[in-house]
Amino acid sequence: xxxxxxxxxxxxxxxxxxxxxxxxxxxxxxxxxxxxxxxxxxxxxxxxxxxxxxxxxxxxxxxxxxxxxxxxxxxxxxxxxxxxxxxxxxxxxxxxxxxxxxxxxxxxxxxxxxxxxxxxxxxxxxxxxxxxxxxxxxxxxxxxxxxxxxxxxxxxxxxxxxxxxxxxxxxxxxxxxxxxxxxxxxxxxxxxxxxxxxxxxxxxxxxxxxxxxxxxxxxxxxxxxxxxxxxxxxxxxxxxxxxxxxxxxxxxxxxxxxxxxxxxxxxxxxxxxxxxxxxxxxxxxxxxxx
Numbered sequence: 001x002x003x004x005x006x007x008x009x010x011x012x013x014x015x016x017x018x019x020x021x022x023x024x025x026x027x028x029x030x031x032x033x034x035x036x037x038x039x040x041x042x043x044x045x046x047x048x049x050x051x052x053x054x055x056x057x058x059x060x061x062x063x064x065x066x067x068x069x070x071x072x073x074x075x076x077x078x079x080x081x082x083x084x085x086x087x088x089x090x091x092x093x094x095x096x097x098x099x100x101x102x103x104x105x106x107x108x109x110x111x112x113x114x115x116x117x118x119x120x121x122x123x124x125x126x127x128x129x130x131x132x133x134x135x136x137x138x139x140x141x142x143x144x145x146x147x148x149x150x151x152x153x154x155x156x157x158x159x160x161x162x163x164x165x166x167x168x169x170x171x172x173x174x175x176x177x178x179x180x181x182x183x184x185x186x187x188x189x190x191x192x193x194x195x196x197x198x199x200x201x202x203x204x205x206x207x208x209x210x211x212x213x214x215x216x217x218x219x220x221x222x223x224x225x226x227x228x229x230x231x232x233x234x235x236x237x238x239x240x241x242x243x244x245x246x247x248x249x250x251x252x253x254x255x256x257x258x259x260x261x262x263x264x265x266x267x268x269x270x271x272x273x274x275x276x277x278x279x280x281x282x283x284x285x286x287x288x289x290x
Contacts (some may be wrong), residue, residue, distance in 0.1 A: 004034075004044055012036055013054065025052035027062065144244070149211045151242035152218055154204040159190070166190070170206055176230065177220040182213030205242060214241065222273075240274065250275055262286060 003024040012022060012032045022031040023039070026049040034041065037053055044050060049065035056062045157169060167185060174183040183206060190202040208214040221239045224230040243251055251272075258272040269283035 004041060023050055023052075025050060025055055027051050027055040027059075030054075141244075148242040148244060150208050150214055152206045152208065152214050153191075153240050153242050154206065155238040155240070156201055156236050157204050159201050166204060170204070173221070173234065174206070174217060176224060177217050179208070179213055179217045179220065182209045183217070184208065218274075247275060 004021065010030045011018065012030065014033065014036050017033065021034045021041070023034060023037065023044055024031050030052060032052045032054075034044075046066055047064050048067045051062045051064060154170075154173075157166075160166075166188060170183070170185050170188050171180070174180050174185070185206075187207045189205055191205050192202040194202070206217075208217065218239055218241060225234070240251075254275065254277055255272045258270045258277050261270040261277070262268055263286075265283075266286065267283045268286055269280055271278045271280060
């Protein structure tokens with residue numbers, strides 16, 4: 001019977017990889033690597049004696065001796081023998097892989113524990129307070145965003161000393177836009193401080209009962225703006241949604257970009273709307289000051 005294993009008492013002439021599978025030569029008794037001999041375990045299991053390539057070169061008369069057939073071997077088809085041998089080989093490889101995976105898992109757990117320990121050492125004592133403040137700021141920003149989501153803004157609406165001027169203007173506009181019932185007119189207000197000597201109208205913020213009502217108002221306003229009569233009444237007014245500080249910065253940047261694009265092409269081709277620049281299908285001539 002051929003001996004196969006991991007013996008190193010008389011190692012392979014290559015003197016490499018002592019942990020690779022080896023087979024013992026029945027002439028010189030050296031344990032030669034299966035890879036060096038270019039043989040498979042399945043083949044070796046069919047032999048009774050094996051002679052290494054070195055011995056066979058020195059004595060060409062040497063030949064592997066196959067196992068003697070037994071009654072059990074005769075009853076078992078060769079394909080079944082091959083499958084049994086392959087099954088054993090796969091089980092051995094599976095055991096080896098399982099051991100390797102378990103070793104790597106242990107190393108990973110150790111590294112993970114070390115990383116957690118280092119992070120704990122590096123974290124200053126005040127970190128918990130910083131995190132609490134960050135969470136509070138985030139919640140406050142989220143709540144502020146919810147309120148803004150229900151508000152529209154009108155720019156360039158003239159201001160008046162008449163206390164009821166803004167209320168009447170808002171009532172008229174939201175009525176024409178079909179959202180009077182969803183508008184909280186009494187909560188409408190101008191935003192910003194009045195600067196002495198500056199003739200600039202502050203924006204007017206208009207709250208609605210929901211984001212959907214706010215969006216409907218803006219959509220209907222710009223649709224109605226195409227009507228000559230509506231346009232004449234509210235010419236120059238710009239309606240948009242209420243923006244967060246970061247959105248407002250982008251809003252101003254895109255406005256300037258749309259203006260620059262129109263100046264470059266010499267016509268009114270680009271329009272800014274809701275944090276994006278829209279290219280008009282039918283550009284118009286630029287207005288010139290005369």
